[in-house]
Amino acid sequence: MLEIAVLGLLNESPMHGYELRKRLSSLLGTFRAFSYGSLYPTLRRLSEAGWISEEPALDAASGARSRRGKRVYRLTADGKEHFAELLSDVGPDAFDDEGFGARLAFFAQTRSDIRLQILEGRRRRVEEQRDGMRTSIGRTGSRLDRYTRELQQHGLESKDREVRWLTELIEHETTQKEEP
Amino acid sequence: MLEIAVLGLLNESPMHGYELRKRLSSLLGTFRAFSYGSLYPTLRRLSEAGWISEEPALDAASGARSRRGKRVYRLTADGKEHFAELLSDVGPDAFDDEGFGARLAFFAQTRSDIRLQILEGRRRRVEEQRDGMRTSIGRTGSRLDRYTRELQQHGLESKDREVRWLTELIEHETTQKEEP
DNA sequence: GCGCTCATGTATCGTGGCGATACATCGCGG
DNA sequence: CCGCGATGTATCGCCACGATACATGAGCGC
Numbered sequence: 001m002l003e004i005a006v007l008g009l010l011n012e013s014p015m016h017g018y019e020l021r022k023r024l025s026s027l028l029g030t031f032r033a034f035s036y037g038s039l040y041p042t043l044r045r046l047s048e049a050g051w052i053s054e055e056p057a058l059d060a061a062s063g064a065r066s067r068r069g070k071r072v073y074r075l076t077a078d079g080k081e082h083f084a085e086l087l088s089d090v091g092p093d094a095f096d097d098e099g100f101g102a103r104l105a106f107f108a109q110t111r112s113d114i115r116l117q118i119l120e121g122r123r124r125r126v127e128e129q130r131d132g133m134r135t136s137i138g139r140t141g142s143r144l145d146r147y148t149r150e151l152q153q154h155g156l157e158s159k160d161r162e163v164r165w166l167t168e169l170i171e172h173e174t175t176q177k178e179e180p
Numbered sequence: 181m182l183e184i185a186v187l188g189l190l191n192e193s194p195m196h197g198y199e200l201r202k203r204l205s206s207l208l209g210t211f212r213a214f215s216y217g218s219l220y221p222t223l224r225r226l227s228e229a230g231w232i233s234e235e236p237a238l239d240a241a242s243g244a245r246s247r248r249g250k251r252v253y254r255l256t257a258d259g260k261e262h263f264a265e266l267l268s269d270v271g272p273d274a275f276d277d278e279g280f281g282a283r284l285a286f287f288a289q290t291r292s293d294i295r296l297q298i299l300e301g302r303r304r305r306v307e308e309q310r311d312g313m314r315t316s317i318g319r320t321g322s323r324l325d326r327y328t329r330e331l332q333q334h335g336l337e338s339k340d341r342e343v344r345w346l347t348e349l350i351e352h353e354t355t356q357k358e359e360p
Numbered sequence: 361g362c363g364c365t366c367a368t369g370t371a372t373c374g375t376g377g378c379g380a381t382a383c384a385t386c387g388c389g390g
Numbered sequence: 391c392c393g394c395g396a397t398g399t400a401t402c403g404c405c406a407c408g409a410t411a412c413a414t415g416a417g418c419g420c
Contacts, residue, residue: 108325
């Protein structure tokens with residue numbers, strides 16, 4: 001979700017749309033492309049909802065309003081509150097690819113027990129996907145050509161790796177918790 | 181791309197939309213979700229373009245037109261030709277996630293030299309993504325929190341695995357070619 | 361034969377992301 | 391001082407997705 005990622009970045013510091021997009025790509029580029037065609041409409045929505053404010057940028061030296069049409073987006077008090085709620089809301093959205101990616105990116109600001117819930121929910125989700133693929137591969141069996149099997153096999157192994165990765169994160173999370 | 185996948189499946193045998201969707205999900209579910217909200221509009225487009233035909237289903241036993249609104253989609257001669265062109269068209273689209281997935285799924289019907297071009301192009305693409313991520317991780321360095329680094333690291337390793345996988349496929353392809 | 365439920369089957373709608381594109385300004389090297 | 395790449399805002403068309411509605415098929419208990 002663009003919304004949570006934008007709020008999270010603006011929670012760290014106010015920013016222009018341009019920089020926002022760069023940060024988004026480097027932060028979550030694994031999951032999504034992030035073009036301006038989705039960023040600016042999102043900023044508009046968030047602004048209308050009152051979560052962020054949109055001010056003309058000031059020149060660093062003179063303090064005068066910069067001649068360019070630059071705009072600085074800043075999280076409002078309501079926005080901070082809303083973001084905190086989003087971070088602790090462990091709904092089904094938190095377990096799909098994008099929702100999980102966005103949450104993980106701001107884990108440092110997330111309560112430890114929520115972190116664990118999200119990691120475990122995500123693992124369950126990926127395990128389900130993996131098992132679904134496994135039985136699907138088993139059913140269609142060897143009727144498929146080599147390349148299709150190869151594709152499915154690679155997908156299956158990726159899911160398997162992700163489950164193991166999540167398990168490591170969960171273990172780290174639980175051992176850290178007991179001895180801070 | 182839905183288009184190439186639909187044409188490819190209909191090239192194997194005529195089908196209803198419902199079955200089409202099931203086959204699509206099991207074939208390419210790794211890449212996309214495939215809801216009816218995209219499938220039926222695509223079928224409409226393909227039909228208007230003349231690549232597929234849309235006939236009322238016949239009852240298997242009586243041969244009578246089935247009372248249900250069932251429709252059978254069938255590849256036309258033009259459609260077969262178009263599909264063959266799509267399979268041998270090695271444009272940039274063939275190297276992104278979806279385009280590559282769709283091509284690989286029908287590799288059995290693809291000329292061997294084209295197969296090699298697609299695999300190598302895809303590998304180059306993924307290598308570029310991986311290198312981009314690597315330098316991005318190097319630049320932002322250790323300023324990021326543990327979870328973000330973990331996320332990026334996992335993404336990087338996935339790309340690395342994909343490159344190795346593609347290399348295996350390429351090797352298999354080239355050795356097979358020399359001794360048929 | 362009755363009704364129950366699940367799989368089969370077609371179809372549309374709202375939301376919203378993506379890629380392309382346009383256009384303006386800043387900063388810096390030649 | 392000029393050109394070019396980086397910075398910066400913004401919109402448009404296409405189309406995928408998830409939700410939803412609705413109808414018929416087959417199988418099963420009773």
